[in-house]
Amino acid sequence: MLHGKGYDRWFDKSFTVVIGKNGRMGFNSEHSWADAAVLSHMWEFVMSEDLLVMGYDENGNTIGEPEATDIANPTRLKWEIPAECVEMIEYSSHFALALLNDVDLEIFVHNSYGKGFMKICRLSPDAYIQMALQLAYYRDAGKFNLTYEASMTRLFKEGRTETVRPCTIESCAWVRCMDNPKSTREEKINLLKKACARHQLGYQDSMCGKGLDRHLFCLYVISKYLEIDSPFLKEVLSEPWRLSTSQTPHGQTSRLDLTVHPDCISAGGGFGPVADDGYGVSYIIAGEDILFFHISSKKSSPETNSARFARNIGNALKDIRELFQPTSTSSIDKSNGESSHLDNSKMTFRGGGTVNQADVDEERNIVNN
Numbered sequence: 001m002l003h004g005k006g007y008d009r010w011f012d013k014s015f016t017v018v019i020g021k022n023g024r025m026g027f028n029s030e031h032s033w034a035d036a037a038v039l040s041h042m043w044e045f046v047m048s049e050d051l052l053v054m055g056y057d058e059n060g061n062t063i064g065e066p067e068a069t070d071i072a073n074p075t076r077l078k079w080e081i082p083a084e085c086v087e088m089i090e091y092s093s094h095f096a097l098a099l100l101n102d103v104d105l106e107i108f109v110h111n112s113y114g115k116g117f118m119k120i121c122r123l124s125p126d127a128y129i130q131m132a133l134q135l136a137y138y139r140d141a142g143k144f145n146l147t148y149e150a151s152m153t154r155l156f157k158e159g160r161t162e163t164v165r166p167c168t169i170e171s172c173a174w175v176r177c178m179d180n181p182k183s184t185r186e187e188k189i190n191l192l193k194k195a196c197a198r199h200q201l202g203y204q205d206s207m208c209g210k211g212l213d214r215h216l217f218c219l220y221v222i223s224k225y226l227e228i229d230s231p232f233l234k235e236v237l238s239e240p241w242r243l244s245t246s247q248t249p250h251g252q253t254s255r256l257d258l259t260v261h262p263d264c265i266s267a268g269g270g271f272g273p274v275a276d277d278g279y280g281v282s283y284i285i286a287g288e289d290i291l292f293f294h295i296s297s298k299k300s301s302p303e304t305n306s307a308r309f310a311r312n313i314g315n316a317l318k319d320i321r322e323l324f325q326p327t328s329t330s331s332i333d334k335s336n337g338e339s340s341h342l343d344n345s346k347m348t349f350r351g352g353g354t355v356n357q358a359d360v361d362e363e364r365n366i367v368n369n
Contacts, residue, residue, distance in 0.1 A: 001025045006096035041252045048255035106306035107292040116288035121324050127196035136312035137243050138175045145242040151206040162211035170195040189323050200303040225284050242278035270294030277303045
């Protein structure tokens with residue numbers, strides 16, 4: 001779904017619908033024209049319209065009569081391709097294959113608990129997950145690194161995204177405390193709450209136009225236009241995002257009751273790593289009791305391993321849960337923090353959408369209380 005065979009995705013189009021021989025389908029989107037929330041909104045509408053409105057008969061056939069019956073058979077076009085073109089096509093094909101064969105993609109399904117438990121802890125689910133990613137990355141890399149999280153700025157006309165920086169002074173203090181054997185449970189919980197509150201404030205600021213990175217980029221563009229050399233802008237904009245993250249929103253239309261149609265729970269989508277030695281992590285909070293993580297990295301990097309990072313995420317989520325339920329046992333404990341993994345060659349993408357109003361209200365109440 002992410003890259004195909006290197007020649008069966010149309011990146012000069014807005015998106016490509018991909019349909020497998022088994023009837024499963026998903027889509028691959030070109031990112032420059034829109035963000036994930038727009039495509040997931042469209043996809044959820046299409047899926048619900050097809051399932052609930054248009055429908056199928058008892059034999060699995062679409063309901064209704066064909067509007068056109070005299071459709072001509074397709075005619076294969078024969079192209080005259082110059083030798084220079086063939087050479088360039090072959091070069092591009094080899095280059096694309098090298099890129100896609102370097103993708104290390106792991107789909108991690110965490111079904112031991114979800115946002116229901118996080119809300120019981122009175123923590124923002126997004127902040128909770130971001131702190132788990134910080135803990136997992138520190139254990140994976142042995143250090144902290146610049147972290148990117150996308151937030152939407154759709155409160156504004158033609159708004160796209162702003163950057164949230166989850167790696168903060170507060171999150172680093174909590175991560176160090178978690179792996180300090182001398183730290184008490186109360187200290188860990190207090191620092192986690194502070195880190196989550198700081199993260200939530202940064203997210204809200206970014207949504208309201210008070211972020212940093214788009215302003216820095218604008219200054220960079222102006223400096224280029226005015227031919228002004230800025231060592232500061234060069235330095236801050238050249239730092240690599242070794243952990244790039246984004247939450248795929250879920251349940252925008254409220255047209256599908258997932259308790260009635262559990263097979264329509266969306267696993268979301270994913271993207272590649274931004275840095276050659278980093279991770280790309282797309283996650284989705286699907287209902288109250290399940291989380292999906294799409295973890296990507298490059299096979300050529302000796303520093304990263306997507307399966308290992310998935311295990312670290314599972315362990316981090318388990319360790320946070322044990323702060324609030326120190327005697328709890330679950331299926332995740334029996335597998336060293338690992339819930340379940342999906343073979344990415346068989347992964348399908350269904351549903352989609354953006355954060356609904358109920359989730360926004362829940363987040364606001366958690367923060368205010």
